[in-house]
Amino acid sequence: MGAARRDRVTGILLLAFAAAWVLAVWYTVPAGTSEIVGPRTFPLGLGIALGVLALVLLAASFVKPAGISTDDVEEDDAEGKALAGWLYLRLVLSLVLVIVAYGFLMEKVGFVLATLVTVAVMVGLILKIRNPLTIIGMAVGLAFGCWLLFGKILGAYLPPGTWISLF
Amino acid sequence: MEAFLTALSAALAPDAVLAVLIGTLIGLVFGAIPGLTFTVALALVLPMTFTLETTPAIGLLLGTYIGGMTGGSVSAILLGIPGTPSAAATILDGHQMMRRGKASLALSTAVIVSTIGGIISLVVMIVSVNLVAKMAIRFGPAEIFALVLFGLSTICGLSEKSLLRGLIAGVIGLMIMTIGLDEIDGVQRLTFGTVTLQQGVNLLVAMIALFAVPQVIDAFVQYYRGELQSIDAKDVRFELPKLKDLKENFWLMMRCALLGTGIGAIPGTGGPIAAFLAYAHARRSAKGEVPLGKGNIAGVIAPETANNAVTGGAMIPLLSLGIPGDPATAIILSGLLIHGLVPGPMLFIEHPDTIYGVYIAIIISYIGILTIQLFGIRFLVQLLRVPAHLLAVAITIMCGFGAYTFRNSVFDVYTMAILGLAAYGLMRARIPLTPIILGIVLGPILEKEFRTALIFAMPAVKWLTKSRRLEAPENAPVQPRTDA
Numbered sequence: 001m002g003a004a005r006r007d008r009v010t011g012i013l014l015l016a017f018a019a020a021w022v023l024a025v026w027y028t029v030p031a032g033t034s035e036i037v038g039p040r041t042f043p044l045g046l047g048i049a050l051g052v053l054a055l056v057l058l059a060a061s062f063v064k065p066a067g068i069s070t071d072d073v074e075e076d077d078a079e080g081k082a083l084a085g086w087l088y089l090r091l092v093l094s095l096v097l098v099i100v101a102y103g104f105l106m107e108k109v110g111f112v113l114a115t116l117v118t119v120a121v122m123v124g125l126i127l128k129i130r131n132p133l134t135i136i137g138m139a140v141g142l143a144f145g146c147w148l149l150f151g152k153i154l155g156a157y158l159p160p161g162t163w164i165s166l167f
Numbered sequence: 168m169e170a171f172l173t174a175l176s177a178a179l180a181p182d183a184v185l186a187v188l189i190g191t192l193i194g195l196v197f198g199a200i201p202g203l204t205f206t207v208a209l210a211l212v213l214p215m216t217f218t219l220e221t222t223p224a225i226g227l228l229l230g231t232y233i234g235g236m237t238g239g240s241v242s243a244i245l246l247g248i249p250g251t252p253s254a255a256a257t258i259l260d261g262h263q264m265m266r267r268g269k270a271s272l273a274l275s276t277a278v279i280v281s282t283i284g285g286i287i288s289l290v291v292m293i294v295s296v297n298l299v300a301k302m303a304i305r306f307g308p309a310e311i312f313a314l315v316l317f318g319l320s321t322i323c324g325l326s327e328k329s330l331l332r333g334l335i336a337g338v339i340g341l342m343i344m345t346i347g348l349d350e351i352d353g354v355q356r357l358t359f360g361t362v363t364l365q366q367g368v369n370l371l372v373a374m375i376a377l378f379a380v381p382q383v384i385d386a387f388v389q390y391y392r393g394e395l396q397s398i399d400a401k402d403v404r405f406e407l408p409k410l411k412d413l414k415e416n417f418w419l420m421m422r423c424a425l426l427g428t429g430i431g432a433i434p435g436t437g438g439p440i441a442a443f444l445a446y447a448h449a450r451r452s453a454k455g456e457v458p459l460g461k462g463n464i465a466g467v468i469a470p471e472t473a474n475n476a477v478t479g480g481a482m483i484p485l486l487s488l489g490i491p492g493d494p495a496t497a498i499i500l501s502g503l504l505i506h507g508l509v510p511g512p513m514l515f516i517e518h519p520d521t522i523y524g525v526y527i528a529i530i531i532s533y534i535g536i537l538t539i540q541l542f543g544i545r546f547l548v549q550l551l552r553v554p555a556h557l558l559a560v561a562i563t564i565m566c567g568f569g570a571y572t573f574r575n576s577v578f579d580v581y582t583m584a585i586l587g588l589a590a591y592g593l594m595r596a597r598i599p600l601t602p603i604i605l606g607i608v609l610g611p612i613l614e615k616e617f618r619t620a621l622i623f624a625m626p627a628v629k630w631l632t633k634s635r636r637l638e639a640p641e642n643a644p645v646q647p648r649t650d651a
Contacts, residue, residue, distance in 0.1 A: 010596040014335065029355075032354055036621050037617065038352065039354040040356075042345055046342045050335065050339065050342065053334055056331060087391070091388065092588070095563075096585075099380070099563065102563070102567045106580070118564065118567075127387075142560070159571065
């Protein structure tokens with residue numbers, strides 16, 4: 001994606017976000033009892049400010065598309081060639097999903113089991129490292145290392161798990 | 168003199184020194200791990216002080232606080248993720264130095280200037296405790312608002328290539344922090360009826376999301392692109408900064424130390440503001456072949472001197488007035504109260520030995536930091552030998568745990584994942600992420616102080632409105648001028 005086109009997409013997305021934000025603030029945040037600046041003023045003003053800035057970004061992308069440094073375009077092109085769009089999207093989304101799943105598992109099966117599973121999934125499925133020693137070493141090392149350091153040495157609270165509780 | 172000698176013998180007792188050093192080590196470790204700030208460390212060590220004598224207890228808390236403030240630079244330089252909000256400004260040049268193969272130089276410089284900044288702030292604190300405290304207590308909402316606005320102006324310097332993108336980022340940061348329960352009116356803002364959102368987006372969670380998650384995703388993308396980033400750590404060695412570099416930046420250090428002390432003395436401000444202001448100052452005055460933002464040593468010296476100088480400054484209103492400037496000093500205040508010490512002017516009269524004990528504990532803590540981190544640097548840089556994609560897996564775990572542990576809430580982990588995805592998108596759109604942090608850090612203070620200032624000014628505003636109406640009612644006849 002070219003730099004100017006990317007700016008247009010960014011501008012449109014930010015404008016849509018700003019519009020949604022302003023509407024949400026207008027309909028859900030009361031004006032308050034303060035006579036000049038209430039609880040609605042700041043979020044509303046900021047939403048409008050973002051909208052204006054997004055419009056400027058959008059306009060600038062049409063006015064001077066050549067204003068973007070060529071370094072950025074080259075960098076984008078290089079990345080585009082190296083990694084197909086769908087693969088890239090799948091990777092990013094799967095990583096975010098893993099983090100969400102890690103949080104869920106921490107609460108349900110406890111810190112140690114959740115860490116074991118998450119690290120094994122990341123190393124084995126996302127990084128696609130097939131060496132079982134690396135997978136097991138990373139998973140066990142990180143899970144028990146963190147348990148020892150945070151839980152035992154530093155005395156931090158580690159979620160015990162509501163479904164299964166190992167420690 | 169007698170009080171000083173009493174304090175000296177108590178503070179140099181083996182148990183007190185050990186408590187300070189353990190606290191320093193805990194602070195360094197917590198500060199160095201992204202997501203585990205010294206505030207968390209202080210909260211964890213506070214129960215440990217219950218069974219200790221007064222001096223070791225205060226020493227443990229102070230050691231943790233100071234160690235944590237310094238430790239934040241380790242992950243900022245090595246991983247490009249600030250261990251604490253105060254170290255966010257250190258990333259800009261510290262991480263660039265690491266990329267240029269100067270990680271150990273950046274780390275040793277950071278710890279040395281941190282110690283210098285801390286000691287200078289301690290001297291300033293001892294000399295001017297009454298004067299500065301009197302001045303700081305006079306700061307009203309309008310003055311703090313002006314200071315925060317000044318802090319936000321650093322967005323201009325942090326906008327990288329485009330001011331427009333920097334402003335967009337700053338506004339996004341300010342927007343994020345309006346979510347939650349409004350502090351003044353108690354109104355829910357954009358919580359959509361959920362209880363978990365009432366506390367708003369946690370600063371720590373937002374910091375992990377903005378700094379760590381995009382880095383993790385980037386490391387995986389690079390791995391997929393076949394760029395096996397096994398960082399070459401052969402060049403990394405034990406390296407002290409050249410005396411010439413320190414001499415060249417001597418006055419920068421002095422100015423940043425005084426700036427940090429001054430900012431620290433103002434409640435509600437703290438390390439991040441001081442560090443960013445110092446960085447902005449360095450941007451204007453820095454010399455050298457490498458420009459600031461690309462790995463200039465001045466970009467490490469300025470924020471690290473300032474954020475550690477905050478520790479001395481923050482002690483001024485805490486000890487002399489009992490006003491904590493931030494969550495960390497609030498925990499220290501709790502520790503003092505638990506031990507029957509009520510900070511305020513009377514503390515100087517009733518327990519001068521405690522005050523001297525605090526000064527000595529701070530000095531011991533800085534000596535400890537200097538020793539531990541200088542000798543530990545070689546151990547810390549071993550992190551660089553771990554391949555980036557495997558380190559990314561470990562960072563993901565630390566991020567998840569770090570986000571969870573601050574409030575023991577799985578909701579924070581989900582928030583981190585969503586914000587991290589958004590941050591990565593913004594990064595790809597070439598929107599700088601640092602101004603977002605600036606907005607997040609300063610946003611709540613900015614709004615609160617602005618509205619409080621207006622509430623204070625309301626009677627005057629009303630009086631003015633009323634006066635104008637009285638002076639010029641709609642149908643009033645025009646008075647003939649008599650001064651002609």
